[in-house]
Amino acid sequence: MRQLRGKNALLTGASRGLGPYLARTLAAEGVNLALSATRLESIQELAASLEQEGVKATPLTADFTVAPDVASLAERAEEALQGIDILVNNAGIESEGLFMEQDPDTIIRTVRVNCTAPMRLTHLLLPAMVRRGEGHIVNMSSIAGKRGAPYDAIYSGTKAALIEWGNALRMELADTGVFVSTICPGYVTEVGMFARFGIDPPRLIGSCTPQQVAAATVRAIKLQQPEVIVNSRPLRPLLAFGQLFPTVADRMLRAAGIPAFQKRKVGRG
Numbered sequence: 001m002r003q004l005r006g007k008n009a010l011l012t013g014a015s016r017g018l019g020p021y022l023a024r025t026l027a028a029e030g031v032n033l034a035l036s037a038t039r040l041e042s043i044q045e046l047a048a049s050l051e052q053e054g055v056k057a058t059p060l061t062a063d064f065t066v067a068p069d070v071a072s073l074a075e076r077a078e079e080a081l082q083g084i085d086i087l088v089n090n091a092g093i094e095s096e097g098l099f100m101e102q103d104p105d106t107i108i109r110t111v112r113v114n115c116t117a118p119m120r121l122t123h124l125l126l127p128a129m130v131r132r133g134e135g136h137i138v139n140m141s142s143i144a145g146k147r148g149a150p151y152d153a154i155y156s157g158t159k160a161a162l163i164e165w166g167n168a169l170r171m172e173l174a175d176t177g178v179f180v181s182t183i184c185p186g187y188v189t190e191v192g193m194f195a196r197f198g199i200d201p202p203r204l205i206g207s208c209t210p211q212q213v214a215a216a217t218v219r220a221i222k223l224q225q226p227e228v229i230v231n232s233r234p235l236r237p238l239l240a241f242g243q244l245f246p247t248v249a250d251r252m253l254r255a256a257g258i259p260a261f262q263k264r265k266v267g268r269g
């Protein structure tokens, strides 16, 4: 989708962290936005400021742990903007901790928000995109989905699921005019779920800024990029090596102090 001006997008997780950066970057391209989060107050101001910049922006609430909320969000977004061309599945929650100590509700909630909601929203919005012969689904995954992060096992599993669901779906949709992109940010600085821990990202892995993630997302839509890793250091060779030699990769990551870093991050170090 080279030309974004006048297109309509549903952006989930718009209230904080990466959300407002994604919203402003899409709006700067002339994209009208349906913005979702769990509380109206958290997205009203953003919507108003985007409207002042000349795009339509509608705040919509939905709690992704509640199935009917997800279904009605798709409907309300289509109604508000008269159709959705782009779906950015950005909302996500982390569920850090020692896996065997986590309560079952944490597993269920994390899967609902990080996997079920993106799949369900896509399922609901896709038919109209295919009918129009144009559309784009963006899934906000993570490098934790490329290589699981210890003490963040549930989160890592959901982010990996997004990547392979997206890969499968993109191939199913070939020749329909609808494309699927996956964005895999590294540790994001300044705002969001990692920045809130208030610790520096591990030097070996590197980091990225929210502006870089937002710019990469718009680029992925315009250039139809299947998967984008957003990070200050090139990680793809390392990740590919890990696929080929998982035992060696585990040892290397341990030697580089990644499990210890993750443990510190969740306050167990």
Ligand SMILES: NC(=O)c1ccc[n+]([C@@H]2O[C@H](COP(=O)([O-])OP(=O)(O)OC[C@H]3O[C@@H](n4cnc5c(N)ncnc54)[C@H](OP(=O)(O)O)[C@@H]3O)[C@@H](O)[C@H]2O)c1
Pocket (backbone or CB within 6 Å): 012, 013, 014, 015, 016, 017, 018, 019, 036, 037, 038, 039, 042, 062, 063, 064, 065, 089, 090, 091, 092, 093, 113, 140, 141, 142, 143, 184, 185, 186, 187, 188, 189, 191, 192, 193, 194, 195
């Ligand atoms: N920050 C990072 O370092 C990083 C790195 C890699 C990937 N990512 C991914 O980037 C995405 C955004 O992360 P972030 O750092 O911006 O997170 P964040 O600051 O924690 O914001 C999370 C967003 O998701 C929404 N959300 C949470 N629970 C929800 C629920 N039950 N129903 C509906 N919406 C819900 C929140 O809305 P409310 O305000 O209403 O709760 C909020 O808008 C996530 O998918 C995350 O996995 C982040």
